[in-house]
Amino acid sequence: MRSLLAGIVAASAVASAMAATMGVVTVDQYTIDKVVDGTRTVLLKVDRPYPYGEKEDAFKEFAKLAGSLSVEDSKGFLIAEVNVQNYGDKDNAVVQERLGLKESEFPAYLLFKDGASPADGGASKAIRFKGQVNTENLLAFVRSKVGIRVAGPGTVxxxxxxxxxxxxxxxxxxxxxxxxxxxxxxxxxxxxxxxxxxxxxxxxxxxxxxxxxxxxxxxxxxxxxxxxxxxxxxxxxxxxxxxxxxxxxxxx
Known part of the structure; x- marks a missing residue:
């Protein structure tokens, strides 16, 4: 019985680790204000739980490239994500409400910089990414709005x-x-x-x-x-x- 429980716990830990996105800090309704607090520049991704598909693949590639920058080159830039569940316990649904987002807008990307944070004006002071979600556009957005350059795939x-x-x-x-x-x-x-x-x-x-x-x-x-x-x-x-x-x- 103990070995069975240990196996379940281990499998759960592995699944959790595999679900995590490299280069991204996962936040929830309790930790978001501690991470996106106005002291650093943060690109916040708001999405459904367990996202998949081309947009998610593009985001993961973008996060890996941006996350590989040194602390100096990144200028303290951070990528965070919060996954909103609109059924059952409705985990993090309060975050979606605070930010004034519709589920149809997911994945939504909000850039908080220059002291802006969800606790100070919600999404009104954030810069919204409005382009087609792909790795190149996300990198270009960060370069233009944050001033950091990340070499994207296929560039010289x-x-x-x-x-x-x-x-x-x-x-x-x-x-x-x-x-x-x-x-x-x-x-x-x-x-x-x-x-x-x-x-x-x-x-x-x-x-x-x-x-x-x-x-x-x-x-x-x-x-x-x-x-x-x-x-x-x-x-x-x-x-x-x-x-x-x-x-x-x-x-x-």
């Missing part, structure tokens, strides 16, 4: 730095940044060389069409993602979907 670190430089430059200075980027892209090898050429084309578009163009193009690429197309066209779309978020400076 050397080119990412030049993207930042391009977007921070004045309209007159952007062509010089593009010329600076050309030899960097030329020195890349393999798949990174292909990506480097995409970076250059996107930079050229920003110079000719302005900094609002990447957000519009990203939405267009997202609408094309599920449609039939040639393998060459699909490769182009996939590259753009991974790289365009780095160029977006609007709120995602």
């Amino acid at each position: 670190a050397a080119m990412e730095k030049l993207v930042d430089e391009l977007l921070l430059a004045s309209e007159d200075d952007r062509p010089a940044v593009l010329e600076k980027a050309r030899p960097v892209a030329a020195k890349l090898h393999g798949e990174d060389h292909t990506r480097g050429q995409v970076y250059l084309r996107l930079m050229e578009k920003v110079i000719s069409k302005g900094t609002e163009w990447p957000a519009k193009e990203l939405k267009r690429m997202e609408s094309l993602a599920g449609k039939k197309m040639s393998s060459a066209k699909r490769t182009t779309v996939e590259h753009k979907l991974k790289l365009l978020p780095s160029f977006v400076r609007e709120e995602l």
Whole structure:
């Protein structure tokens, strides 16, 4: 009997550990105000219990990448999640009510920074992530709103730095940044060389069409993602979907 109970406890512990998301602090209705307390910048994910699917996979990849940053590089940034149960004991339902969220909005991402917290104004002082949930968009959101850079899958670190430089430059200075980027892209090898050429084309578009163009193009690429197309066209779309978020400076 004791061995059976021990087995159940062990299995429960393993399941709990497997359910935890790397790089994420799980909070509940009792601990949320102790973690998201206004002393640090926190991205809070509000979701159903045991989430799964593409959005959850994207979140886990994002959390792993962001969580791998050093304390210095992360600037104290923290990712937290609270899972709301709207049946039975209704665990953490009070958190959903405080934040003014509907279950249909799950997963919801709220960024609390500059002293904002759920205890001080609920979600009214948080910055809401409104983009399509994927790893690249979440990384771009954090980069834009928190000021930390995390190298996303399919990106090239050397080119990412030049993207930042391009977007921070004045309209007159952007062509010089593009010329600076050309030899960097030329020195890349393999798949990174292909990506480097995409970076250059996107930079050229920003110079000719302005900094609002990447957000519009990203939405267009997202609408094309599920449609039939040639393998060459699909490769182009996939590259753009991974790289365009780095160029977006609007709120995602």
